[in-house]
Amino acid sequence: MTAAISIEPASTDVSNTPVLEISNLAVGYRGGEGFQRVVHEVSLRVRPGEVVALVGESGSGKTTTAQAVIGLLAENGRLESGAVRLNGTDIAGWSPKRLDTIRGSKISLIPQDPTSSLNPVRTIGDQVAEVLQIHRQGSRKQIDARVIELLARVGLSEPELRARQYPHELSGGMRQRVLIAIAIALRPALIIADEPTSALDVTVQKRILDLIDELRREYGTAVLLVTHDLGVAADRANHIVVLKGGRIQEQGPTADVLGSPRSEYTRKLLADAPSLGKVRSIHRTRSTRTGASDDAVVVENLVQDFSVGGRREIFRAVDDVSFTVQRGTTHAIVGESGSGKTTTARSIVGFQKPSSGRIRVDGIDVTNLRGEDLRRFRRTIQLVYQNPFASLDPRQTIFQIVEEPLLNFDPVPREDRAKKVHAILDRVGLPQSTLTRKPHALSGGQRQRVAIARALVLDPQVLVLDEAVSALDVTVQAQILALLDELQQALGLTYLFISHDLAVVRQISDTVSVLRDGRQVDGGRVEDVFRNPGSAYTRELISAIPGQRNASLRPFQ
Amino acid sequence: MTGLNAIGRSLLRDDADIVKSSSAGKRRISSGARWLKTLISIQPGLMLAWFVMAVVVLWALFPQWFTSYSPTVGVARQQLRAPSAEHWLGTDALGRDLLARIIHGAGNSLSGAFVAVGVGLVLGTTLGIVAGSARGRIDGAIMRGVDVLLSIPQLLLSLSIVILLGFGILNAAIAVGVTSIASFARLARSEVVRVRASDYVEAAFGSGGTFSRVLWRHILPNSLTSVIAFAALQLGWAILTISTLGFLGYGAPPPTPEWGLLIAEGRNYIARAWWLTTVPGLVVILTVLSANRISQSLGKNKA
Numbered sequence: 001m002t003a004a005i006s007i008e009p010a011s012t013d014v015s016n017t018p019v020l021e022i023s024n025l026a027v028g029y030r031g032g033e034g035f036q037r038v039v040h041e042v043s044l045r046v047r048p049g050e051v052v053a054l055v056g057e058s059g060s061g062k063t064t065t066a067q068a069v070i071g072l073l074a075e076n077g078r079l080e081s082g083a084v085r086l087n088g089t090d091i092a093g094w095s096p097k098r099l100d101t102i103r104g105s106k107i108s109l110i111p112q113d114p115t116s117s118l119n120p121v122r123t124i125g126d127q128v129a130e131v132l133q134i135h136r137q138g139s140r141k142q143i144d145a146r147v148i149e150l151l152a153r154v155g156l157s158e159p160e161l162r163a164r165q166y167p168h169e170l171s172g173g174m175r176q177r178v179l180i181a182i183a184i185a186l187r188p189a190l191i192i193a194d195e196p197t198s199a200l201d202v203t204v205q206k207r208i209l210d211l212i213d214e215l216r217r218e219y220g221t222a223v224l225l226v227t228h229d230l231g232v233a234a235d236r237a238n239h240i241v242v243l244k245g246g247r248i249q250e251q252g253p254t255a256d257v258l259g260s261p262r263s264e265y266t267r268k269l270l271a272d273a274p275s276l277g278k279v280r281s282i283h284r285t286r287s288t289r290t291g292a293s294d295d296a297v298v299v300e301n302l303v304q305d306f307s308v309g310g311r312r313e314i315f316r317a318v319d320d321v322s323f324t325v326q327r328g329t330t331h332a333i334v335g336e337s338g339s340g341k342t343t344t345a346r347s348i349v350g351f352q353k354p355s356s357g358r359i360r361v362d363g364i365d366v367t368n369l370r371g372e373d374l375r376r377f378r379r380t381i382q383l384v385y386q387n388p389f390a391s392l393d394p395r396q397t398i399f400q401i402v403e404e405p406l407l408n409f410d411p412v413p414r415e416d417r418a419k420k421v422h423a424i425l426d427r428v429g430l431p432q433s434t435l436t437r438k439p440h441a442l443s444g445g446q447r448q449r450v451a452i453a454r455a456l457v458l459d460p461q462v463l464v465l466d467e468a469v470s471a472l473d474v475t476v477q478a479q480i481l482a483l484l485d486e487l488q489q490a491l492g493l494t495y496l497f498i499s500h501d502l503a504v505v506r507q508i509s510d511t512v513s514v515l516r517d518g519r520q521v522d523g524g525r526v527e528d529v530f531r532n533p534g535s536a537y538t539r540e541l542i543s544a545i546p547g548q549r550n551a552s553l554r555p556f557q
Numbered sequence: 558m559t560g561l562n563a564i565g566r567s568l569l570r571d572d573a574d575i576v577k578s579s580s581a582g583k584r585r586i587s588s589g590a591r592w593l594k595t596l597i598s599i600q601p602g603l604m605l606a607w608f609v610m611a612v613v614v615l616w617a618l619f620p621q622w623f624t625s626y627s628p629t630v631g632v633a634r635q636q637l638r639a640p641s642a643e644h645w646l647g648t649d650a651l652g653r654d655l656l657a658r659i660i661h662g663a664g665n666s667l668s669g670a671f672v673a674v675g676v677g678l679v680l681g682t683t684l685g686i687v688a689g690s691a692r693g694r695i696d697g698a699i700m701r702g703v704d705v706l707l708s709i710p711q712l713l714l715s716l717s718i719v720i721l722l723g724f725g726i727l728n729a730a731i732a733v734g735v736t737s738i739a740s741f742a743r744l745a746r747s748e749v750v751r752v753r754a755s756d757y758v759e760a761a762f763g764s765g766g767t768f769s770r771v772l773w774r775h776i777l778p779n780s781l782t783s784v785i786a787f788a789a790l791q792l793g794w795a796i797l798t799i800s801t802l803g804f805l806g807y808g809a810p811p812p813t814p815e816w817g818l819l820i821a822e823g824r825n826y827i828a829r830a831w832w833l834t835t836v837p838g839l840v841v842i843l844t845v846l847s848a849n850r851i852s853q854s855l856g857k858n859k860a
Binding site for chain 1: 755756757759760761762763764765766767770774775778779
């Protein structure tokens with residue numbers, strides 16, 4: 001079947017017919033509770049060459065909206081009403097077979113997760129060629145040449161070699177480039193980018209977004225950018241649509257939405273987004289207290305080696321890292337994936353023995369602890385994990401989870417334990433009614449509060465937060481950060497904050513160490529590091545924080 | 558017996574689910590589609606499986622409720638009668654009622670299967686847990702032993718064990734149980750290794766938990782679900798294997814009713830009295846299929 005409509009190949013002419021016009025779209029899912037509508041009355045337009053950002057938190061319906069456009073809803077999803085007009089033609093009721101004629105050629109998709117979106121048993125070249133073959137773009141030879149051209153165009157070095165490689169041989173950023181090559185192969189009029197960089201490091205994210213921008217200008221393609229990150233939207237979009245609970249809260253030109261937000265929710269999002277909101281005054285109040293030279297954590301020349309591939313080869317994950325953290329302050333360890341920041345944290349908590357170097361926590365030398373002493377030491381330092389879905393035992397109730405650490409040390413009478421659990425739950429802002437529930441009945445933010453409560457129930461001196469807010473939505477993230485700050489003020493806690501997100505680090509830390517490939521490339525007070533980065537890498541990291549381009553538009557500064 | 562307990566527990570849970578979903582269906586019957594959905598959610602196949610299992614268990618526990626005939630004493634002149642109103646499934650060469658023999662045989666076959674699964678479950682899971690939590694050399698030693706056990710054909714292994722222990726239904730059951738130790742050990746070990754790597758186990762150690770506490774509180778409860786589902790699957794397999802041993806003459810001695818033995822005895826009369834082999838065979842098949850279906854649903858509940 002040939003497409004019954006003629007969709008103009010994307011051109012640079014800025015006509016006023018929108019490439020995509022969604023009007024009154026309603027989408028729902030069938031589930032255990034019957035049919036549930038998750039997208040209500042969504043209307044938006046994307047004009048040629050324009051970037052429209054669909055912004056919202058998890059569950060806001062942004063991905064569902066994008067999937068409905070391209071006809072890729074999950075099996076139990078249904079487009080209930082409304083129109084999806086592609087260059088004026090309503091494609092909302094089209095069969096999957098009919099949609100196939102325009103998928104890839106008129107609309108294409110850049111998926112979120114580059115690791116699971118490529119077929120692991122086929123070469124990169126084959127997978128890029130596939131879209132060309134489906135739409136019959138010339139002979140085998142022509143296609144091969146075009147594949148190499150595309151791979152080169154998306155900035156992959158040695159495209160001939162890449163075409164012969166398999167996905168596992170490429171890094172995350174490279175795979176995302178391959179997916180972009182597939183998306184642009186037929187010069188579609190519209191590209192839907194569903195969180196294209198959420199799984200990537202910030203410097204890689206910046207390069208990928210730059211690439212999408214560049215290709216958009218070159219081809220005149222319109223982009224529907226789905227993202228949870230208001231900073232990314234602020235930098236890249238002409239037009240922002242804010243979604244919450246499946247309804248549009250606000251839409252308009254980027255400058256207007258950021259400069260004078262009309263809805264309460266947008267204002268809240270703007271205030272909570274670490275990269276956009278004002279630099280908090282949280283740590284300003286603190287500097288007065290940190291007069292005493294009292295170090296809670298001292299790390300000296302920490303080295304951590306791992307043996308890989310038998311016992312011969314040695315991989316040095318952490319290479320000569322040193323820093324000290326004053327009591328009652330927050331020290332951040334910043335780096336991209338593979339920089340050794342989590343390894344450093346695990347050594348400090350005592351989960352692994354360092355290859356060399358010294359670590360002292362609250363005056364105790366961690367490196368020499370074993371057995372019962374190590375177990376006793378755990379009262380002083382606690383770790384909060386990144387993923388609150390994995391760090392709580394699904395079979396325990398919240399009460400059992402929070403109570404458990406108390407059972408591990410000197411016996412505490414039952415009533416005292418219960419009292420302590422109730423108190424700590426109040427402390428982290430959870431209602432007492434959650435005590436009898438199990439983790440699966442709580443939201444991500446609530447679970448992270450439970451994890452913090454479990455960590456605090458032993459009255460530790462030091463809390464290590466390993467990407468503890470990275471998995472959370474911005475508003476929840478802001479709440480948890482506020483909670484952490486409040487707890488620090490009240491209990492005099494020392495935080496070791498592991499993060500890849502410099503914007504968050506800037507908000508809550510006093511001092512920072514920047515790691516790259518296991519080496520410490522920069523360090524010192526947060527303001528100093530941000531003002532005078534000590535290395536090119538730090539500068540690159542800082543400039544990669546999204547949301548800086550249109551900084552002048554921000555209402556809070 | 559742990560296996561029996563677990564199955565009883567999951568029986569209750571399954572019933573609760575069914576009650577819940579049917580009452581939910583009653584609350585809002587708005588369309589035919591919802592009715593259909595409710596029906597599908599009850600899963601008639603699974604219901605049938607539970608029904609078959611329940612009947613077999615009742616046979617085993619209270620055979621006198623179902624038949625008044627003796628399973629061992631025959632009536633002269635009533636040999637090889639075809640199924641009739643008097644003898645629903647006919648009689649065998651000694652004039653014994655076949656239905657009575659099947660019903661009384663359920664006890665032997667089922668208790669044999671439970672013993673077999675119990676042996677495998679307890680020994681195998683223990684080995685697996687020790688291997689999975691100790692790691693290192695102990696793990697290596699145990700798992701290589703398990704590999705050796707797996708490399709011997711199961712029937713050959715159980716025959717050898719029966720010959721060592723002597724004939725009899727209990728010994729046959731133990732023999733069958735021993736051959737399943739390896740599979741239980743492997744499964745338990747992989748589950749323990751999976752759970753051990755999870756953040757919540759590390760967090761439990763991190764909050765000062767001793768090894769035995771963490772094992773008891775987190776690792777065991779989270780890794781045993783799959784093991785229990787596998788035990789239900791093994792139950793069907795054990796009934797089949799014990800019947801095989803019985804058929805070959807390594808199980809219960811002749812007057813005792815046992816399903817495998819019934820099939821073997823009937824074999825000689827297959828031309829004149831087809832029901833003597835066919836009906837016990839069908840009963841074995843139905844029971845095994847039911848056990849498999851139930852085990853499948855247990856595995857799904859976990860996910």
